[in-house]
Amino acid sequence: MIKWTKVSSRVIARWSCTLTGGGPGGGKAEEQTCFLQDEAAGGRTQPQKKKRRRRKKKSDVFSMLEPSVPSHLSTWVDVKEAIRDKAKELKLGPTRFAACEKPRPDRMAAYQKWIDSGMHGEMAYLAREDRLERRRDPRIVLDGAKSIIVSSMFYWPGKGGFPWPKVSERERLGADSEGRGLVSCYAWGDDYHQIMGSKLRDLATFAVELCGGNSRWYVDTGAVMERDLAERAGLGFTGKNTLSIHSNYGSGFFIGSVFTTLPLPPDEPMKKPSYCGSCTKCQVACPTGALAPTRDFVMDARRCISYLTIELKGSIPVELRPLVGTWIYGCDICQEVCPWNQFSWQGQSSPSWGQVSKDISFPVLRDLLHMDETEFEARFAQSAVKRIGRDRFLRNVCVALGNSGDVRAIPPLRKAMETESDLVKEHASWAITRIAEQQRSSSKTTTTT
Template identity: 40%
Template sequence: MQSPFGTPPLSDNIRAEARALGFGLVGIAGPDRSKHLAFYRRWLNEGYNGEMGYLARPDAVSRRGDLRGTMAQVRSVVVVGLDYLSEAGGEEPNDASVGVIARYARGRDYHSVVKMKLLDLAERIQAHIARPLMARAYVDTGPMLERDLAHRAGIGWFGKNTMLIHPRRGSWFFLGALLLDLEIEPDTPFPVDHCGTCTSCLDACPTGALLGRDDDGAPVMDARRCISYLTIEHRGPIPRELRSAIGNRIYGCDICQDVCPFNSPKLVEITKEPDLKARDHVDGQLLINLMEMDEVAWDNFSRGSALRRGKRAGFLRNVAVALGNWGSPAAVPALVRALGDGESLVRGHAAWALGRVGGSAAHAALSARLEVEVDSSVRAELELELDH
């Protein structure tokens, strides 16, 4: 649409500025209430959020439905997508002795990368208007249904894997939202669901976390079963019945995106953002080396990265599970040392892993630890493994 003065409308300028900053996807949503809040509440009522209590805080739930609770003056939302894939294909090595870290966490922490760019975008938009602009930037940092906003801004549809998918870019992108006190013509919501009869993600999910679409067509996930939740958000012991399905995924999970035809290596965009490029030392490390990390090594390994969210104890818990799933006697020395770790979470999972590996050395280490162990949860793990 042309403005009366022959200059391009502000929305075109905003799109151009966003693209110039490297956002591969950009759309504009209005400030209206979300139509999906009732679904979100039902999802919480089922307990599918697990321990992610912040998702269920009553004040924050209503703010998810109505952006005005977050910024009273909001008139529009610029929604952006930033590609983060470092290489096309790059399938996980079929080698159970190394750890796999989800692609989103291999580069610098995306929260800061996307947020800085959104703040730059706000400055650039300011340069196009004569009055002071009010803007707030969010990247997973506020009570916002980011995928809902992206759908409303015409960026993509909700796949059965619950990801927001763009028809020509797949789903390897982060979302961010810039709330503005500026009225801009919104885009039309993304009109189609391109999943059709495909069920690849549902079939591939190793833990059965994806429950398919409900009667209204909303994709449902039981996050308590999702490997991403279990290895990042969940703080305590991983339920024993889910440990073997985790394989060698030690931080996050990409399986339901890897199998999606819209993420075919021929279609996807590789990130142009240097900060999001995978760091050399992060993915594909030998599990036995990772298991030896003390606090200093962990600090170096996770600095500046989204891996920090998991904390050392949670990360080594995941590594212990992966070593148990590898099941090689070569894992025994590292696991025996982990039985003496200062964190009970690590000791308990090391006990489970030694039980999976089996053999006389593992058995002797479990018995010796039981003699001195004082933590009841670790004792329970040791006893279960010795009973086997």
């Protein structure tokens, strides 16, 4: 039996059929034949041997037609604007275009130096030679690639968009009231890989249906020099917090890229690599020293709270645990203090989740510690939080509880020491000790006063 998926006459979509038997084109199961439809074949199905199936990634959108300007448009500039209009229709943020060429030599040299210094921590995939090679020459990513569509999707809600006080006040409230933790605002909604990935797939499909050619899209998943692309496309500059910053909307956006064989004229690049000037607010505010005034535009990921709570798979270094505060997934501190993020704005690319419940952005830590695997999967089914798994998440919760000084957390922490994994037990034990130390310190202060 054959399962057929209808596709455009100009586009060959991945898995256009799943072959388990014969089909209209005469193929046989043992030949592993897949029938693909093409406009040039007059709408007739044509057998394609498995070895000729070029696509190996779900992010590919391939056509059998050479790139060309459609009859209703005049030039590739018109095509570029049509793609930009489609991006707006898909509710993506500002979308720009860059030539598919090697990154600036100084950018690649800085990245290699960062890798060589070990600042990428346990993210070994960043140092893989095949990935480094693709960063050095993005043309390897897609055969015949000539252009890169660089798009954005914003998650930063703007100065007026936060439903709760700023970080310093939230941490104080968390310690003094219900004992709540902090979640980076990018994770308040559904997983951005899925949301933006779907939009980029639609954008890539639109480009191929319009002009033929081939495309491959990425959203935080490929070996792509995204900040260099943002600069070259004029989307944003790189700040001292090492994030891309849009001059109107700040740094709170995801970058997505569509590699294409279409010869799209590039947009003007950023005039300067950075517009931070003498400002060091993000470096001074970083509690762990991942950013430092002596190290402009460089982040030591090994000390970054986002790395410690998301990327790090093992134990959080003991000396850094008190500095993590009550963050349980990611961190927004270096963005929250940035002057470029002090605007109140609302546009078509603003966060789709809008005002969220404090149980999402500011959850009660003790409640999280009670979750079993089923409850964790249900609560974070559509969230990026799900990616780190329950063990790492509970590890983070234990550290946050320890830093909260909440004595009400001691019973559930003791239970965790009896029932959870070694990773969670270790951090639960630390949390109990930390709470006890804070209570003793508080008692001494009260007595002295």
